[in-house]
Every structure is written in structure tokens, then in C-alpha cells.
Amino acid sequence: MAMLKKRKHERTEQDCEYFQCYSDVSVHEEMIADTVRTNAYKLALLRNHSSLQGKTVLDVGAGTGILSVFSVQAGAQAVYAVEASSMSQLACQVVKSNDMENKVKVLNSSVESAEIPEQVDAIVSEWMGYALMYESMLPSVIYARDKWLKPGGLILPSCADLFIAPVNDLIVESRLDFWSEVKGMYGVDMSCMQSFARSCIMNKEMAVNLVSPEDVLSFPVRFASLDLNVCTQEEVRNLHGSFQFSCFGSSLLHGFAVWFSVTFPGENSVTLSTSPYGEETHWKQTLLYLDEEVQVEQDTEITGDVTLSPSDINPRHLRVLLNYSIGGGLRRTKQFQMGS
Template sequence: MAQGEDEEGEEAEESEAGEAPVLPSGAELAAAYFRSWDNPTRHLPLLQDKALSAAWSAALASAPPGTFEGKTVLEVGCGVGLLSVMAAKAGAARVIAVDGSAGAADAARRVARANGLQDRITVVHGAIQDVDLPGVAPGGVDVILSNWMGPGLLGGGMLPGLAHAVETWLRPGGLVLPDTASLWAVGLEDREALQDAKKTWGSVAGVDMTAALAQVIQHPRLDAARRKAQLLTAPQQLAQWRTSELRTGAVVDPAIGAYARCPLRLVAEREDRMFGLMLYWDAAWTFGGALGPGDGKPAVRLSTGPTAPATHYKQLVINFPRSLLLAPGDVLAGELELRPGGTDPRDLEVALRLAQQGGGAAAGSGAVAPIVGTFRVPYDLA
């Protein structure tokens, strides 16, 4: 009898061990995300980003007359309130600053008060999809501001919230700033970073840690190009978003379950080994096309590219499972799909299929198997 009880107990343990883990709900994931921003020090990298601050300052200084004066402005994901204060100082009659982090919202109120703008800046705590704007009717906002961009542009998952704000609160013909954002890819030679990783994951306190290296390398990372010679291909623009045209039902294409599916065609410019892709983005403040070529006043642009001034965003590096030997003119063709994370939609998943075409350095070695993989980019990747 005792033996039977033991066997039943073992079966019960096996059954419990075989059960799928209970995943957190969407509400729990959202709450954890917003709590992660409660400490104001989390906002420091953004606040200390000189290139980003300079772009916003230049944009507001270049705004056509009447853009902000007497207008109602909404900041989506206000953090500690920097852009809201800038908009009020640019002449906005009223600024509504919205953030889902209680700590950030409290800090934004304090910042508004410290700058003597508490009568014109109203801070609302809550996700933009869940809140009403005090004293503002739907379609009653003239300008929306947001630092929505994240790792790989779409990491952080702010685009659906921004789309809701545009669809619900922006008046016809209103502005969203920045008003365009483009994602780019370039082929990368990455020997130095891999050598550094091997040193880091070599011997630690006399313990051989190299067995973990393969897993470390397969995870995307934020990094900056160490030298221009690392860039093996001409850059390719993958996709562009016009923020004033965002709609909640189309941010994620229902036909493919992704933000975008992008044809990829990279052409090698010199002979070397390609270890992976580098993704980066550009944003532009054109004020609905009011600034740009031909009118004497250029649009304000911010690039996170490898040859642009450094930003805290850096570039997103995705290493391949193996390197590819390229010669000048070799073509890497395929597609790259960008989709919300499977467990947490604020993460970004990058699904890649890339095949080497042409002879070049690979000639005579037979067919080269394509690079295929899906890479998860956590929203808090730093």
C-alpha cells in the first residue's frame, strides 16, 4: 500500500511538472512595464541624449508660426514631462501629459510646477488607451508629441497607443511629431565584438564559461559601430511610418500578424565575412510637409545610424548563427518581418530569412544554406 501511494505521488508530480507554465495576463504585463518606469533615474538615458534633445529643440524652434500658439497639445508617454514643458514654452495654451507610470506622472507634475506651468500642463496617469483627457473632446487635440521610438524602432510597443491617440484625439489635419520614422538595415562585420564576448565569457574565477557564449551571441544587443569599415553593404530602407496616418486596426497588419514584412536585398561592397545585421532608424519633423526641400527651411532629422552622432538608442545588432563570406557585388536577398512579442507585445520579434545569391567569395563552395531565425528584442534592452 505504501508503495502504491508513492507511485501515485510520483505520477502526480510528473503530471504537475508536465503542465504548461501559467503566463502573466496582458494587464499584469502592462502593470509591470509601467512600474519599470516609476524611478525617474530610468529616464536619464533619454534626458541625457544630446542628439535627441537637440533635435526636439531645433524642431520646436523651426515650427511654422501658429503650430503651438494657443493650441491644445497631447504628449503620449510623457515620462517626467520634458516635451510637455517645451510645448508650453513654445506657446501651447494647454498641454495634456499622459503616462502609465505613477512615478513618472508624479515627477512630471513636479516638473511642471517647478517651471511655473502647472496651470497649462495637466498630467494624467494611465495608459493612453484607458484614459479621458480632462476638458478635451475627441478630435480636440491640435498636436501630439511622443518619444515613442525604441530598440529597433518598434521595441517598447508604444506604436499601438500612439495610433489610439491619433485616431481618438487628433483633429483632422492635426500634427503628430515626429511625423515620419524610417527603419534601415545594413550588413555587419562584427569580429571585435565577438572577440570581446569570448574574453568576457572565457574564464571567470577559474571557471570555464565559454559554453554560455553561443547563447549570449544569439540574443540581439544594442551597440554602436566601432568603425565605418564594419559596414559591409549599402544600407537599405526597410519601412517608413507616417505617424499622423496611424490607425489602431492597421498598426499590426491583421493579414500577417506583424507590423511589417519587408523585402530585403543587401549588396556587398567589399570582401569580408558578414556576421549579422545592424538595424537603425531615422525620424523627421516636417510639420506635415511644411518643412523640407525647396522652401528654404529644411526638416529637422534625427538619425540613430552608425555614422551619425551617438544617441542612447545606439543600433540594434542581430548576429547570424554563422557568418557568410561575401565578395563585392554579392547579393543577400530575403525578407525581414517585424512583429509584437509573443508573450509581451511590448517586446519586438524580428523574423529573418536571408539567402546569399551570386558567386563572389562563395564561388565553388556549393549552395550556401539560407540564414533563418527569429530573434526577440526585449522592450527594456539596454
């Protein structure tokens, strides 16, 4: 029992740290300035006008309240905007500035502690983190679905897909080559620094960067899918899938890029993609670097599997287990982390 109380206390502290991050205006500025993201939500809600007209909506993790405002614009009669951070005070002002006080009720609470007096017709939430699962907000959406969503109600977005592809990284290549170029610059041979630089750059920390389409070395593979209408808490704690690639041509392989897409319900469905082949979003792509680069050629086969799960220390942080084999060689394993 003492251990259970300690874990609950630690989780409460971790949640407080998480919610405190969302009290910073820069976080919301980055999200709202992401026009791909924000317009996808607006368009998806407006396209579901017939399903939302006169209905009740629950906005999980409402932030500034912009999705709640979109919901009213799409015809919702009542919206419960649940926001645990102090940003809820600003959300109230946003609601008032848009003359929606009679339709949007802002609740300063976590979803798990919220008191909502009725079942709702729809749930909207922007719960996705880097590599989809960083910050682990999806369990709160599932909790809200199971507790308040009417049978047959809408979830926006309603499904999510995870993708992976092998990539070359010219920035990493340039940073590693730099140490071989110092002698030509200053007459001092510092090439011995290259292996140290490699261990620092190509480490177990996941990186978030933009990947150019030309640096993707094979067709991407979708390795996991979620149906938010039915997925369980247990399923989202352990997302696993396998992959098999055949390389396009000769290149250095530095690692793998992971990204996601989410799709909204409706006849004219909207898909929000974070693919390197699409428009840039603030999520960019998540990079898993190998311990060292590997030369691949046309038709080099790369096989393996990948597992995403929350950290045992802090469930809002992300862990990735990657198993892979290149060109039929030894099967290798590397673990990655995002967050301490």
C-alpha cells in the same frame, strides 16, 4: 469569454511592469542625457511655433514632462501630459518649477484610460524603442490620434523609417578568437570552446550595441516606412520589407544591424536618426547575429526579407523574423527576440 478575460488580465500585468520600469530615474536620465534625441524634440517643437501658438497639445507618455515644457515654450496654450507611471508626480514638480501649472495638466493614467475633455491640435510623443518597435508604445499614439487629434492636426514626429545593413562585428570576432589564444597564454588548448562561445554570443537574442561605420559592409536599405498621420494599429503590428545588398569588399559577415529615423513635420523639418553614420544615441543599433560568421567578398550579393512584430506572450516585447541568402546560396531563416 474566460480566455478573453485572462488575456486582458495578462496584458494589464504586462503594462504595469512596463510602467513600473519608467518609475526608475536612470531610464529618464539616459533619455534626457541623450542630447541628439532631446535637442531634436526641442528644435522640432520650436520650429513649429507658428502651428502651436495658442494651441492645445497632447503629450503621450510624458515621463518627466520635458516635452510638455518644450511645447509651452513653443507657444502652446494648453498641454495634457499623460503619464501612467509614478513619474507623473515628478512631472508635476517639473511643471511647477517652470511656472507652467496654468498651462500643463499632468494626468496619471494610461492613454487608453485618460479623460481628456477636448480635441487637441497636436500630439507629441517619444514612443520609439530599440529597433523602433520594442516596448510597443506606438499603438497608444495611434489610439490618441484617432480619439483626440483634430483633422489636420500635427503629430510629432510624423513619420518613421527602418533601415538594415550587413555588418562585421570586431568585438564578436575578438571574443571568438580568444579561445584559440588561451594556449599561448597558459599552455592549455581551449580552442574547443569556440563553437560553444559562438552559440552563446550569436544566438537568437537581439543585441544593442554601437556599430562603427567602417563595419557596415554595404549600403543600408530602408525596408519599412510609417506615416503616423494615417498608419493603422494593424499595420504597425507587422512591419515587413525586403533587402538586397552588394558587399563593399572582403570581410567576415556576423549579422545585420537595424536602426531607425523619425522625421518631424514643418517647412524646416527635423530628422532624428539612430544611424551608425550619425551621432550616437541611447538607442544605438540593434544587431541580428547569424548562427555563424560568413566570409564575403567584393560584390557578394545578400538578399532577403525581415519582419518585425510584437511577441505573442508579451506585446511589448519584440520578435524579428529574418530570411536571407548569401552569394546565391541556400535561403536561411532565423528568428530573434527582445524580451522574454
